[in-house]
Amino acid sequence: MSERRIAILFVVAVTLLVASLTAQSPERAADVALWVEAPAKGLVAAAADVADRVRQGWRTRARLERENDELRSRLRELEAAHAAALGAELEVDLLSEPLGYARPPESELLLADVVYVDYHSWRRSAIVRLPRGNAKEEWERRPVTTVDGLLGRVVSVEGDYARVLLVTDLDSSVGAMIERTRRQGIVRGTEEAGVLSLAYVPVQVDVRPGDRVVTAGIDGVFPRGIPIGTVTSVESSGDHFHEIKVAPRVDLGSLSHAFVWRRDPVPEAVMDGADAVGR
Amino acid sequence: MPWAARFGASLALVSLLELLLAEVLPAAGRTIDLFVLLVILSSLAGNSLQGVIGGLAAGLVQDTLSASPFGLHALACCVVGYGVARLSQRIVTSQRLVASLLVAVGTLVHQAIVLGLLMVLEVGEPSGGAVPLRVVATTAIGVPGLWLFNRAQAWADERRTLKEGRARLR
Numbered sequence: 001m002s003e004r005r006i007a008i009l010f011v012v013a014v015t016l017l018v019a020s021l022t023a024q025s026p027e028r029a030a031d032v033a034l035w036v037e038a039p040a041k042g043l044v045a046a047a048a049d050v051a052d053r054v055r056q057g058w059r060t061r062a063r064l065e066r067e068n069d070e071l072r073s074r075l076r077e078l079e080a081a082h083a084a085a086l087g088a089e090l091e092v093d094l095l096s097e098p099l100g101y102a103r104p105p106e107s108e109l110l111l112a113d114v115v116y117v118d119y120h121s122w123r124r125s126a127i128v129r130l131p132r133g134n135a136k137e138e139w140e141r142r143p144v145t146t147v148d149g150l151l152g153r154v155v156s157v158e159g160d161y162a163r164v165l166l167v168t169d170l171d172s173s174v175g176a177m178i179e180r181t182r183r184q185g186i187v188r189g190t191e192e193a194g195v196l197s198l199a200y201v202p203v204q205v206d207v208r209p210g211d212r213v214v215t216a217g218i219d220g221v222f223p224r225g226i227p228i229g230t231v232t233s234v235e236s237s238g239d240h241f242h243e244i245k246v247a248p249r250v251d252l253g254s255l256s257h258a259f260v261w262r263r264d265p266v267p268e269a270v271m272d273g274a275d276a277v278g279r
Numbered sequence: 280m281p282w283a284a285r286f287g288a289s290l291a292l293v294s295l296l297e298l299l300l301a302e303v304l305p306a307a308g309r310t311i312d313l314f315v316l317l318v319i320l321s322s323l324a325g326n327s328l329q330g331v332i333g334g335l336a337a338g339l340v341q342d343t344l345s346a347s348p349f350g351l352h353a354l355a356c357c358v359v360g361y362g363v364a365r366l367s368q369r370i371v372t373s374q375r376l377v378a379s380l381l382v383a384v385g386t387l388v389h390q391a392i393v394l395g396l397l398m399v400l401e402v403g404e405p406s407g408g409a410v411p412l413r414v415v416a417t418t419a420i421g422v423p424g425l426w427l428f429n430r431a432q433a434w435a436d437e438r439r440t441l442k443e444g445r446a447r448l449r
Contacts, residue, residue, distance in 0.1 A: 006327040017354040025400045
């Protein structure tokens with residue numbers, strides 16, 4: 001008889017003997033079966049869990065690879081755009097030099113702690129604590145932003161503290177433009193807290209909900225390109241201008257720090273007669 | 280003499296010895312396991328089939344003679360018989376130390392299986408403390424038994440060769 005057949009015979013004999021033994025103690029055999037079955041079930045469940053994780057891992061990996069490809073593609077586009085922008089900047093520098101064009105001065109940002117905010121009452125303002133050692137500077141009318149976008153401008157200073165008129169205040173007006181079309185208008189606060197209006201945009205101009213609104217740099221206070229908000233609705237019921245509502249980019253309910261721009265505004269004497277904007 | 284007849288005779292002799300020991304020296308009867316010794320010695324000299332059948336037969340006889348659940352010793356002896364037979368095909372068992380080790384390990388495995396099954400089935404009263412004593416005692420009996428077994432085999436071979444030589448001379 002071959003060794004394989006002997007091995008089969010051995011297994012059969014052992015199985016029969018085990019069956020005989022368990023038949024002599026059925027209750028205990030059931031306990032033992034349960035004792036063996038429970039870990040076996042756990043093992044099967046763990047194996048299924050592992051298989052599920054592996055499957056999910058593969059899916060996630062496929063998704064990540066796809067996203068990675070998209071991001072790499074986007075990065076290449078942005079690198080190309082950046083290179084083009086650098087080239088354009090260089091070109092502007094070269095062209096502006098013989099023309100005597102004065103480029104806007106570089107600005108420095110100073111981090112300030114927000115110690116008071118009121119964005120619901122009739123006077124919507126915040127108070128920030130200025131960095132120490134800067135009390136002697138001329139802070140009034142300087143722009144104040146957060147990492148998200150425009151917050152307002154400094155209206156008064158007392159010691160180390162400065163009051164900031166929020167962009168949502170009814171008295172606030174900021175020279176703004178729609179980023180997509182570069183069409184300019186004036187952003188003002190409204191009666192409704194947390195809603196801005198973009199005024200003086202003619203009905204002929206293409207404005208769509210979702211358009212980004214940024215500072216236009218035409219009010220003598222705010223530099224160009226600071227995000228203000230996003231267009232939420234456009235109504236053309238007026239005769240000449242759109243009624244545009246803008247949601248502010250900055251969440252006024254979660255203010256903790258702000259940046260005060262160390263950037264001299266256009267002198268008041270020059271701005272005389274132009275107080276509709278930037279005041 | 281065929282293997283089955285020789286094994287049957289040895290089994291009968293071992294059964295008789297076990298019964299005698301149980302009557303005359305009950306403590307020795309409980310300590311020395313002659314059946315497993317027979318299975319190991321038989322498997323060392325035979326093939327895998329002889330190991331399985333010998334183990335099964337010896338175990339069933341032991342189960343019949345003892346009060347343990349029927350099939351308990353048969354299972355243990357079957358495993359030991361098959362295991363020792365397979366091992367003896369792979370290693371040189373002519374050295375006394377190797378053979379002694381096989382006897383000791385075989386006895387230990389047999390005792391472990393019996394003890395484990397008794398614990399799992401919760402029948403009888405397994406005494407784990409007696410296992411080392413049983414292994415030592417059975418091995419101590421098994422080593423001279425193995426020597427005697429080998430001597431008997433050599434004597435039988437010698438006689439057979441002598442008988443064949445004489446038959447040729449005639």
